[in-house]
Structure formats: structure tokens, C-alpha cells
Amino acid sequence: MIDHAHDLACVRAATERLLSAVAELDNASLAEPSRLPGWTRGHVLAHLARNADALVNVLEGRPMYASAEVRDADIERDAPRPLDAQLADLRESAARFQATGDAPADWSRTVELRNGVTDSASRVPFRRWVEVELHHVDLGIGYELEDLPAEFTDREIDFLAERFAGHKEVPSTGLVASNGRIWTTGGGAEGGAVTVRGTAADLLGWLAGRRDGSGLTADGALPKLPPL
Numbered sequence: 001m002i003d004h005a006h007d008l009a010c011v012r013a014a015t016e017r018l019l020s021a022v023a024e025l026d027n028a029s030l031a032e033p034s035r036l037p038g039w040t041r042g043h044v045l046a047h048l049a050r051n052a053d054a055l056v057n058v059l060e061g062r063p064m065y066a067s068a069e070v071r072d073a074d075i076e077r078d079a080p081r082p083l084d085a086q087l088a089d090l091r092e093s094a095a096r097f098q099a100t101g102d103a104p105a106d107w108s109r110t111v112e113l114r115n116g117v118t119d120s121a122s123r124v125p126f127r128r129w130v131e132v133e134l135h136h137v138d139l140g141i142g143y144e145l146e147d148l149p150a151e152f153t154d155r156e157i158d159f160l161a162e163r164f165a166g167h168k169e170v171p172s173t174g175l176v177a178s179n180g181r182i183w184t185t186g187g188g189a190e191g192g193a194v195t196v197r198g199t200a201a202d203l204l205g206w207l208a209g210r211r212d213g214s215g216l217t218a219d220g221a222l223p224k225l226p227p228l
Contacts, residue, residue, distance in 0.1 A: 041141075
């Protein structure tokens with residue numbers, strides 16, 4: 001069973017790590033490229049703030065975003081802001097998300113995210129945790145996949161392995177982490193089974209599109225994963 005209160009606490013801790021790290025930057029560094037193609041660090045921070053508000057919408061029964069075009073326009077609008085404005089927005093939007101999460105609610109209810117995707121409300125805090133942790137890494141400011149909490153890494157691999165399970169483009173794939181954890185995914189594409197081995201960080205990076213898999217070993221061709 002998902003413990004949404006635990007995940008909300010983890011979101012709070014991850015957000016504090018992010019805010020502390022971003023506070024060490026300057027305006028010029030926010031305009032530099034992030035690790036996400038076409039996005040500066042300012043784009044990443046703007047997205048994180050707007051995602052917090054979007055998940056408040058989800059929890060309160062409203063559309064996550066008015067439209068894909070509005071979502072993209074809001075990020076472009078907010079990306080060039082100076083550091084103090086980015087920090088204030090990150091802090092205030094995170095507080096709104098936490099306040100919504102702390103309010104009494106039926107956490108077993110089904111909510112709707114983007115593109116018609118539905119999920120249990122209890123999983124929304126973990127989804128926010130994913131946004132904060134992975135985009136902190138995407139900033140390229142010294143926080144790496146190896147620095148992620150072990151619980152987070154294992155759970156995000158769980159989530160991504162489930163997401164690719166049965167995918168028509170992914171062969172049956174076993175994932176073996178050096179910490180002893182094992183997952184299975186794929187199974188929808190023709191061809192023999194493949195076993196992929198590596199650190200949990202490298203496995204997560206590959207599954208999440210943050211690494212090319214060069215740090216992994218496979219007993220066949222490394223499967224090509226579709227975009228998330």
C-alpha cells in the first residue's frame with residue numbers, strides 16, 4: 001500500500017535539497033543549458049513550479065493543465081526570470097502542493113493527469129517526488145543519479161519497469177542491479193530475452209532517458225527504449 005504521507009515528507013525533503021542547491025546559483029547560470037535538450041536551467045525550474053500547481057489541480061479535481069499549449073507557454077514565460085523570482089516561485093508553489101496534500105482527503109480516489117492518464121490520488125505525491133529528484137539531476141549542478149535516496153531509486157525503477165512491461169517495442173528484459181534487486185520489463189517485442197546488469201543508478205538513468213546505457217552490460221543487444 002502506498003503511504004502518501006510518507007511520500008509527502010519525502011517531497012518536502014527533496015524540495016529543500018533543491019532549493020538549497022539552486023540558491024547557490026546566479027542569474028547567468030540559470031540561462032545556461034540544462035541536461036534536457038532545448039531547455040535552460042531556468043526552463044527546468046519554471047517547469048517544476050508549474051508542475052506543483054498542476055498537481056494541485058489534479059488533487060482538487062481540475063484539469064492538470066488548461067492545454068499543452070498553455071503549459072508550454074507558461075514555461076517559456078517563466079524561464080528567463082532572475083534567481084530570486086525562481087526561488088520564490090519554487091518555494092511558494094511547493095508550499096501550495098504540500099498544503100493541498102496535508103488537507104483531509106480520500107486518497108483512494110482516482111484522479112486524472114495529462115493525456116487522459118488516470119491514477120490513484122495516493123500516487124500523486126510520489127509523482128511529484130519523481131519530478132523534483134530527476135529534474136534536480138537535470139540541472140547539472142552537481143546532484144547526480146548516484147545521490148538519489150536508495151528508496152527513491154528502487155521505487156522509480158519499479159514504476160518504469162511496470163510502465164514498459166508488455167510494450168510492443170521492448171523485448172523481455174531482466175534488470176539486475178548490483179545491490180541485488182531484480183526487475184522484469186518489456187515482453188511485447190519479438191526476440192529472445194535479454195538480461196541487463198548495472199548499478200541501480202545506471203539502470204534508472206537508462207530507463208528514465210537520462211543515460212545511454214553505456215554503463216550497463218547485457219547478454220545481448222541493449223534494448224532501445226521508447227521515449228517516456
